[in-house]
Amino acid sequence: MSADLSMARSRAALLRALREGLDSRGYLEVETPIAVPVAGQEPHLRPFETRFTPDAPAPPGGIGSARRLHLHTSPEYAMKRLLARGFGRIWQIARVFRDGEVSRSHNPEFTLLEFYAAPGSATTIMADLEQLVCDAARSLRGTPTAPAREGHGRGAKGPPLDLAPPFERLTCSEAFQRHAGFDPLPLDAEAFAQASRTIGVRPSAGASWDDIFTQVLIERVEPSLGLSRPTYLTEYPASQAALARLGPSAPRVAERFELYAGGLELANGFTELTDASEQRLRLEAEQRARARSGHEVFPLDDRFLDALGGMSAAGGVAVGIDRLLMLLTGAKDIADVLSFPAVEEYPHARRT
Numbered sequence: 001m002s003a004d005l006s007m008a009r010s011r012a013a014l015l016r017a018l019r020e021g022l023d024s025r026g027y028l029e030v031e032t033p034i035a036v037p038v039a040g041q042e043p044h045l046r047p048f049e050t051r052f053t054p055d056a057p058a059p060p061g062g063i064g065s066a067r068r069l070h071l072h073t074s075p076e077y078a079m080k081r082l083l084a085r086g087f088g089r090i091w092q093i094a095r096v097f098r099d100g101e102v103s104r105s106h107n108p109e110f111t112l113l114e115f116y117a118a119p120g121s122a123t124t125i126m127a128d129l130e131q132l133v134c135d136a137a138r139s140l141r142g143t144p145t146a147p148a149r150e151g152h153g154r155g156a157k158g159p160p161l162d163l164a165p166p167f168e169r170l171t172c173s174e175a176f177q178r179h180a181g182f183d184p185l186p187l188d189a190e191a192f193a194q195a196s197r198t199i200g201v202r203p204s205a206g207a208s209w210d211d212i213f214t215q216v217l218i219e220r221v222e223p224s225l226g227l228s229r230p231t232y233l234t235e236y237p238a239s240q241a242a243l244a245r246l247g248p249s250a251p252r253v254a255e256r257f258e259l260y261a262g263g264l265e266l267a268n269g270f271t272e273l274t275d276a277s278e279q280r281l282r283l284e285a286e287q288r289a290r291a292r293s294g295h296e297v298f299p300l301d302d303r304f305l306d307a308l309g310g311m312s313a314a315g316g317v318a319v320g321i322d323r324l325l326m327l328l329t330g331a332k333d334i335a336d337v338l339s340f341p342a343v344e345e346y347p348h349a350r351r352t
Contacts, residue, residue, distance in 0.1 A: 001335045002344055010140055010329055011337065014321070015093065017139035018113060021132045027089040027115055032078035034095065038301040039070040040077070041242070041286035043293055046099040047073050048108075070298075071097040074318060075114055076243070077304040080272065083118045084310035091115035093321065102349045104333045105264065107342050111321040118314035122244075122255045122271040125315040126232055129259065129267060130165040133230065133324070137163045140328050147330035149262040161262050161327075162229040170225075171235040172253070180220045184213060185237060185252060210239050226260035233258045242282040244270030259319075262327050269317025276308040 003011070019029070039047040047070040054066065072078075075094045082090055096112045117124050134144045145160035173183045182195045189209040196203055196212055201219050203212045225231045234257045238246055241254030255271035273279050280300065287297045325337045335341035342349045 001333070002341055003337050003339045007325075007329065007331070007337055008339060011321075011325055013140050014136055014325055014328065017136040018093070018132060018321075021135050022091045022115060025089070025128055027091040027117075028087065030079065030082060030087065030090045030092050032072075032075045032082075032092065032094070034072055034097075035069040036072050036078070037067065037069055038077075038304075039298045040073050041283050041290065041298060041300070042073070043286055043289040043295065045073050046295065047071060048097045048099050073098050074112065076316070076318070077301055079114060079116055079316070080311065080314075081304060081307040083116055083272075083312075083314055084307035088119075089115075089117050101352075102342050102346075103352045104335075105323060105326075106352075107322065107334050107338060108346075108349075109342070110334075113319040113321055114316065116272075116314055116316035118312045120315040121313065122234075122257055122269060122315045125269050125317045126167075126169075126257060127165075129269070129317055129319065130167045130230070133261075133266075134163050134165055136324070137328055146262060146327045149264075149327075149330065149332075158228075161226075163261070164229075167230040167232055167259070168226075169232045169234055172233060172237065173235065175221050175225065175233055176216070179224045180216055184209075184216070210237075213237060213240065222260065222265065223263065226262060226264075230259060230261035230266075233260060241270060242286055243273055243279070245273050264323045264327055265320075266323050266327065267317050267319040269315065272311065272314040272316055274308050274311045274313065276305050279308055280305055 035050055050069050050071060052067050052069055074096055075092055079090060079092060091114065093111060093113050095109060097109050099108060101108050137144050137146060144162070144164045146163055148158045148160055173185055177183050180199055184192050187195060189212065192209055192212045193203045193207065196216050199220060201216050203215055225233060235247065235250070235253040236256040238252055238254050241256035244254040244256040247253050247255055257269055258265055259267040283300050290297050322334050322337050325331070326334060329337065331337050335343050343351065
């Protein structure tokens, strides 16, 4: 189940190829803290909790007093603070932590590549990412392809996936029309739920528009993306992109993209939102969403919000290294690419 020596060598080769590719494009490697005082607000994520306890006692609330911390779910906030300080093109390969996530494509501790370009945009990042993926494939396999993956709507194993740029680009509206038969953007929640039921997707009673969007995306759209070559899914609804800039000509959608290949979601990126006031409003909306779902609500990260005013136009992306390794080696389970997967290390871990 866990990675063997050959897979460990493939992982090392992948990391080396990514580092070389980013360095050659003028990106600077940086490091940011893993234990952070403020957790992210994403409604569906649960961070691991830890604690700083000083050796010497301090007055209540004083410097050096004990405080609650969390293991970061992403280095995003800290890296954007570096952008605001004038770091133009940066990258980091980080260990990140998300409590409860155990499945064939999720592990509670995993490896994430994040890189940002300022000045830049989602378009800048997509161009660099597709070349990085192609070059990594050449390094590991000697060819810009990935092994075909069984299932994911294609039945028997077909030809290898073509990873040569440019990747396919589909807007969310186009992808829903192609694979679900309708465009959700003009619909309210009631009409969206009704349209979903006609294709066999059954939202729960009272499901929000965003809940229905996610359910149809997972059940009907995602399984058909990136099966012959990678696909960028773009122009997400604004409500699905709390940290992304809205489209200047289409404010109902955001400049967010996700990358799919071989049935795997590999990356999530966007043109960064740099308006601190707008960002605060969106994070407050996420706080309310966390409260509605029964998750703990965390305070806002004021240092992150204060830094946004100093950021130039930028683009950024988070790439799942373990899933990319699965794609390039043909592994069917994330446990196959990890030396110490949760399903072996945590006897109580159960997959979703």
